[in-house]
């Protein structure tokens with residue numbers, strides 16, 4: 398595996414692969430890699446013979462008062478994990494390399510509407526930051542496939558829309574959430590949980606599972622099921638930002654007759670904001 402920090406060296410390597418006719422899969426990350434990321438890299442390896450992984454903690458997607466400064470950075474472990482996972486290039490640019498005009502002055506890519514709801518309401522500008530860095534990384538790497546975790550479900554939907562709207566010739570591939578044995582979705586931010594919070598955290602996934610059972614059993618309206626799940630989270634000690642049932646394709650509120658749904662929840666436990674989601678196929682009833 399080559400570790401590259403310069404855009405022009407990445408472009409050079411990739412141009413050579415393309416001349417040789419190799420397809421390329423890309424996994425963008427912010428590092429602090431764990432088993433969830435390993436599954437994205439494994440998926441990328443299934444898709445194409447060449448795999449590029451980026452590690453870049455993107456300042457543009459963090460709001461004021463968020464954890465940009467203390468976001469865990471573990472470059473040595475990341476490199477070992479990528480080497481073992483079979484990545485061909487680790488692209489780890491500096492902020493100056495990615496934002497030569499300064500992060501505050503860069504051209505922005507935004508997906509209005511989709512990006513302003515749910516996470517966008519609580520983290521204004523977050524998805525513009527994500528889309529801008531992902532669009533730049535796509536321009537640099539020019540992958541055939543790009544793999545994103547379904548844990549950040551809204552991010553996946555927003556990126557799909559960006560790629561469609563901007564005619565980017567890239568197939569976006571979603572990879573299933575990887576969970577701890579007790580159901581907690583793996584996330585770099587789980588390490589901020591203290592032991593008591595860590596013991597409570599799986600209740601988020603349990604609550605979503607109950608909501609899914611109720612939906613499948615037709616026990617109440619969408620609104621009633623959302624409210625019940627939200628109350629259950631409060632009882633368990635969370636401060637939910639939202640629990641909502643949406644159409645999986647475009648995140649519009651679920652309407653009677655919709656079949657392919659997703660239950661999305663974000664809830665705070667102490668100082669940590671946890672995200673989770675669960676797909677529901679009402680056609681399977």
Ligand code: PAF
Nearest residue numbers: 425426427455527530549
């Ligand atoms: O999901 C993430 O880790 C980040 O949002 C991404 C896609 C790497 C962009 O910085």
